[in-house]
Every structure is written in C-alpha cells, then in structure tokens.
Amino acid sequence: MMQIIIEFAYTGSLSVTEDNVQELLVAANQFNIMNIVQACCDFLEEQLSPKNCIGIWHFTKFYSCSELQEKAYKFVLDHFEEVVSTEEFQDLTVEELSDFIESDDLNVRKESTVCEAVLHWITNSPQEREGHLLLLLSKVRLALMSQDDLGTTVMSRELVKSNAECSQMVMDIMDNKDHLTSPALVMRDSAARPRLPNAIMLAIGGWSGADPTNGIEAYDIRADLWVNLTNDEERPRAYHGTAFLDGYVYCVGGFDRQESFNSVRRLDLSTHTWQEVAPMHFRRYYVSITVLNGCIYAMGGYDGHVRLRTAERYRPDTNQWTIIPSMHDIRSDASCTTLNDKIYICGGFNGNECLETCEYYSPETDQWTVIAPMNSQRSGVGVVAYADCVFAVGGFDGSARLRSTEAYDPRTNTWREVSSMLTTRSNFGIEVIDNYLFVVGGFNGYTTSYNVEYYDAATDEWCEACDMEIFRSALSCCVVHGLPNMAEFTLCRDARPFLELELMAEEST
Template sequence: MMQLIIEFAYTGSVSVTWENVQELLLAADQLNVMDLVQTCCDFLVEQLCPENCIGIFQVTGICYVTELQHKAYHYIIDHFEKVVFSEEILQLSVQQLTDILGRNDLNVRKESTVYEAILRWIAHLPEERKAHIAVLLSKVQRALTSMDYMRINVMSNELVKNNTECWLITREAIATICHLTNRRSHLFNYLARPRLPNAVLLAIGGWSINNSTNVIEAYDVRADCWIKVTNHLEHPRAFLGTAFLNGNVYCVGGFDSVQPFSSVSRFDLRTHTWHEVASMYYRRCYVSVTVLDECIYAMGGYDGHTRLCTAERYRPETNQWSLIAPMQECRSDASSTTLHNKVYVCGGFNGNDCLQTAECYSPDTNQWTMIAHMNCQRSGIGIIAYANHVYTVGGFDGFTRLCSVEAYNPWNNTWHEVSPMSTPRSNFGIKVLDDQLFVVGGFQGFTTSYNVEYYDATTDEWTDACNMEISRSALSCCVVSELPNRVEYIVPCDLPSLLDDVSMES
C-alpha cells in the first residue's frame, strides 16, 4: 500500500482494484492523502450492490468518509428487499439492525420482509441473539401485515410465544388490524402507518372536463393514495410529454385547446417553481418523450397541420435542443421508452391510419431501425421498458379502445402477448414504480378515467390501485426519486419524519 501511495504522489494515478481498495483507503486516510481517499471512495460507490453494501458501510466506521458512508447506508435502505438475502446482513450489530428496521424510509413493499429479516439474523447466532427479539419486533409495522400472517407466521413462532413482551406486541397488532376500517385509517395509527416510498409517481396535466388542465397529482405507493401538489403557476397542457432529470420534471410540448406548443417548462421539485427552458425546433402535441444518457428525446407529434417524423434531443447542461435523424415514419399519438441504450417508439397515427409499426434509435450511429411489427395497430398507446422487455399497452386500433398488452424481446425481435388490463384505455399515463408497471387514467371510448391499475411481470397479473382524484386523459406520468423533500409529495401523517442523519452507533 505504501508503494502505491508513493507512486500516486509522483504520477497522480493509481490502479484501484476490489482486492486492494480497502487497505488502500485505510492507508490513504491514515496518511491524509485525500485525493487518493476520494479515488477509493468513488471506486467503492461504483461497486455498491446488495451483496457488499453493508461491508462498505462498515468500512466507513473505521475510516470516516462521510459521502461514502451516506451513499452506502442509503443503498442499504433503498435496496433492503435484496440486501436481506445477503450474508453481510448477518454481521450487523443489534443496534445497527434496529436503526435500519426502525427507519420510516426503509424501502419494503411488505412488512413481512422486515419480520423475516429479524428471524434470519437471530438464527445466525440464536443463543446470543434471541434476547433481542422484542426490541427488533417493535420496529415492524405489524398492523400492515394481514391477520392470517400474524397468526400463522408471528404468533406461532417459538421466540415470540416464549417472550411476554413479544406476545403483548402481537396481540396489540391484531387488535389494531381488526379496527382498521379503510385505507385512510392506516395513516393515523402508529402500528399501521406506511413507510415512506423511495420514489413517487406524478400524473401531470391532461384533458379533463372538456379542457386542458395543469393539475399535478402525486401517488404514494406505500399508502396507495393520491394527493394534489398543483401550484397552478404552469400553463395547462394536454397531450404533452414529461421527463425527470437531475431533480427536475420537464414538461415538453402539448396542447392547450388552442394550439400546440414548442415550449418546454422545468418544474423544480425542491422549490415548487416553474422555469421556461429552450423551446424545441417544432411545435409538438401528441409527442413521444423519453430520457437516455442525461438527455431528453422528443419525437414525432402533431404541429397543428402535419404529423411529424422529426426528432430532437435536449441537453440540460447547455439548455439546447439539436435535431437528430428523423424517424422512418411520421407518428403522432405514439409512445417511447429506452432500453439497453436505445430509444424505442411504437404505434401512433400517421394522419390516415393507426400504426402497427415500431422502430428504435441508436445514438451511437444516429440511425433509426424498424423492428418487428406489433400484433395489432395502436394509437394513443403506452410503451415502457420493464423486466428487460418493451411493453406496449392499450391504445386505439381505429375501431375500439384496447386492453391488450404485448411485450417485445429485443434479443429475438419478437412480440408476445401478456395478460390484458382490466380496463380498455388510450391516451393514459404509464410508468414503472416499485418494480410494477402502472397505467393511469386515459380515455375509455366514452369518457375520461380516474382508474389506475398495475401489472406485475412475475405473476402476469393486473391489480387495481387507488383512483386519481380527477378524471383525465392525455396526461403524462413520471417517477421522481432521491428527493430531499419527498414528504411534500406523499400522504401526510402526524408522526415526525425519520429522515435523519445516519446513526453511527454500533
């Protein structure tokens, strides 16, 4: 390590590997070689995964590097459902595990994950650790589990049955479950209050009550509730595209019931303020928008006269749009997504027909390539990258609104059908949140919709979620994450937030 540090002093470079990074970090920290400390920290951040994040976090207890400590700790919190299966979790102290399980922002879809983590940790050293069962069990939001789960998995457990404090805790939880009457009642009971989501789904703009709207609603996936976060300072837009980038939401193009826009507005989620940024080359409503490599792509759409094949790309750091190669077909009312460093655009309307075609763009070659046709024509479609496939959902085939869904496999250039939605719709919002595919609102053929449902690829099933507060189509959705003020975009509760600094007690 000393040799590497001396070479770094003379050359300004060093070969950091997984084999030498820990020793090198400790030595550089001891000798106060801060540039080398930063190099090691950057390397470790890039290597973070569920199997090593706890070990990296524990290294920061010896060598105090705040940024690495923060990132490793929050990686544990955000990826806990995978971290729970790692070997490293068994090495946590009781205080460290208690701190993690007690955090309000622990990212778990089911509280059973927390309970099973406790059992696994105790089973590693049962005689030494079983005395901690009560303090750990108190960190589980017990009333968020079902009555059957509590009876079959918790109350029947020998550790729980043989501990008076645990037995009282579980009885209180069951009594609480019995008295919870609706979704809202969960929010004000300390045993059943949902944890904070690590990401929030925003539904933005659209067409409602015969006019365009500027309403923004935020969906809290843990509470299964929507709240309005509109400040009414943005111009109403329907048939727009949205993108989340660098802590901001961009609203691209759209239509206000009078004319299509070329304008783009940026919403700062921290300050709740709107800012106008550079306009596109073309007016575009019914536009397809996606993000790739820190750039926003806008493709196709309708300019008030013509369906477009043109496409352009926006770089936030320069606040400039630049034209890229045009698509092979003119498309308005299509949809787009990114997968494996390519932009995909599917379906749409060319002015005469609803389209069955799809194509992808490579930024490396600046070329569009046609891919296999979808199984049916789809305009007003939703497409999204999910589970390593491109999913096309719903839409209008020229005769009726569709509930069918198909998935594209980029390795063999084929489409296959999956389970259909329960509600046919076109011109809806679509995004992936919590490893599930959400569809929001839309037009059902006679009326706009409040309805929200989500698809789970592991079960091939659709499930209803809480409806939006207002009925709308022609909206756009985006998922926002890593917000320092996330509590402003979720269902409020009467407990103080636990988004405090990392506790270093062990």
C-alpha cells in the first residue's frame, strides 16, 4: 500500500482494484491522503450491489467516507427486496435492522416482504434473536398487509404464536385493519402509514372538457393517491409528449387550441421552475416522444396543415435537435417506446385511416425497419415497453374506442392478445411504474376521463387505481426517479392536516 501511495505522489496515477481497494482506503485514510480516499470511495460506489452494500456500509463507518456511507445506506433501502436474500443481511445488528425497516424510504412493493425479512433474520439465529421479535414486528407496517398475508405469513408462524405479546399485537391489527387504513387515520398510525415511493408518475397537461389544461398531478403509488402540482403560470398544452431525462421533465410540442407548437419546455424538478430549450425543426402535436441513450426522440404528428413522417433527435448537452431518417409511414396520434436499444412506434392516423402498421428505429444503423402489424388498427393508442415486450393498449380503430391490449415479442416478430382493459379509452397517458403498466385518463367515446387502471403481467389482470383529480385526455405521462426532493412530489406522511384526511373519510362513507 505504501508503494502505491508513493507512486501516486510522484506520478499522479493510481490503480484501484477489488483486491486492493479496502487496504488502500485504510492506508490513505490513516495518512489523510484524501485524493486516494476519494478514488477508493468512487470505485466502491461503482461496485455497489445487493450482495455487498451492507458490507460496504459497515466498512465506511470507520473512515472518512460519509458520502459513500450515505449512498450505501440508501442502496440498502432502495434494493431491500434483493438484499434480504444475501448473506450480508444476516450481519445486521438488531438496531441496524430496526432502523432500516422503520424508515419511510424503505422500497418494498409489499409490506409482507418486510415481515418475512424480520422472521428470516430471527430464524437464522433464533436463540440470540427471538427476544427482538416484538421490537422488530412493531416496526413492520402490518396494517398494510392483507388479512390473508397476516394470517399465513405472520400468525401461522410458531415464532409468533408462541409470543403472547406479538400474537396479541397482530390480532389487534387484524381486528382493526379497516379502521386503521381509513383516510382519516392512515398517516397517524405507524402500522398503517404508507412508505415513500422511490419513483412517481407525473400526468401533465391534456384536454379537459372543452379546453386544454396546464394541470400536473403526481401519482404516489404507495399511498394510491394523486398530488396536484399545477403551476398556473405555465401555458396549457395538449397532444404533446413528455420525457424524463437527467432530473428534468421535457414537454415537447403540443397544441393549445390556437397554435401547434415546435417549442420545448423543461421543468427543473429540484427548483420547480420551467425554462425554454431549443425548438424542434417541425411543429408537432399528436406527437410521439421517447428517450434512448440520453437523447429525446420526436416522431410524426400533425403541424396544423399536414401529418408527418419526419423524426428528429434532441441532445441536452448541445441543446440541439437533429433530423434523423423519416419513418416508412405518415403517423400522427401514434405512440412509441424504447426496448433493447431500439425505438418502436405503432399505429396512428395517416390522414385517411387508422393504422395497424409498426416499425422500429435503430440508432446503430440509423434506419427504420417495418415489423409485424398489430392485430387491430389503433390511433390514439398507448405503447410502452413492459415485461420484455412492446404493449399496445386501447386507442381508436376508426369506428370505436378500444379496451383490447396486445403485446409484441421482438424475438418472434409476433403480436399476441392479452387481457383487455376494464374501460375503453384513447389518447390516454401510459407508463410502467413498480412493475405495473398504468393507463391514465383519456377519452372513452363520450367524455374525457380521470379514470386510472393498471395491468400486472404476472397475473394477466387489470385493476382499478385511484382516479386523478382532473378529467382529461390528450395528456402525457412520465415516471421520475432518483430525486433528492422526492417527498415534495408525494403525499406528506407526517404534516398533512388531519382535518383534510377526515373530510376525505367522510366523503367516502
């Protein structure tokens, strides 16, 4: 280690490897050589994985690595479902495990995962750990678990049944679950308070009734509620596209009843402020937008006079749009997504008919390639990558709004039918969050909608989610993640006025 340090002092170069990183960090920390300490921390940060994050977190506690320590701690929270099955999980002390499972930031799709993790940790060394069961179980948000899970995952376990205090606590929660999870109490009781999501879905703009809207709502999937974030100073737009990239939400193109836009507006999520960036080469509403390899792609649409087959690409680092090859088909009111480094675009309207045709663009070859057509013509369709396939949902076939859904497998170049939505809709928002496919709002053939539902590929079923506050079609959705101020976009866990929640409870009864 001393040889490496001396060579660094003379040459300014350093080789950090898995074999030397820990010893090198210890030595550099002892001699207060912060450049080497930082290089080692950077290396360890790149190596973070579910298998080693607890070990790295423990290691950093003894050295000048506060930033890495914080990142390792957050990595455990963000990847808890994968961490619990690793060997290092058993190295946690009861105080450390308690701290993790008590956190609102713990990222778990189901609270039963937390309960199973606690029982797994205890049964690994029962004689030493059984005495901690009540403490740890009290940190689990048991009221968020279903009655079946409480019965099969918790009460059926001999570990719980043989502990009178624990079994009584679980029984009390089972008996009072409906009361604890009512809107008036859900944020008050620690057993029922939803955890914070590590990603949120934004629904932006659209057509509400007879007018475009500037409304922005954020979906808190853990609480199953929408939070209104509307900035009244921002101009309304509909039939636009949105994209999340490097901490910013980009709103691209669109229409406000009077003008079709080529403008692009960017929302800084850290400051909640908007700014204008470079405009597109073409005015586009009914536009298709997606992100690939750090660039935003805009395809097709309508400029107010003609429908388009042109496409262009935006690079944020140069703030410039560049024309790329045009699509094979003219497409407005289509939808697109990114899968396996390709951009897939499906359906739309060419000025004469609704389309079932599809194609993909490869940046590597800079070419569009036609693929198998969908089973249905779909304009105003929703397209998204999900479960290693391209899903095409709903839309308008030229005579009726659809609720049918089909999935494209790029390995076989074939489409297959999957379960249909609960409601018909076109021109809706679509996104994947928490491994569910969500559809938001839209037009059902009679009126604009605030209805939301989601699809689970594991069960091939659609379920209802919380409605938006604003009924609208021609909106656009995007999922944002990795924000330091994520709590600003979610339902407040502690400070939300109880009166407001109680009013919600009264309205629902």
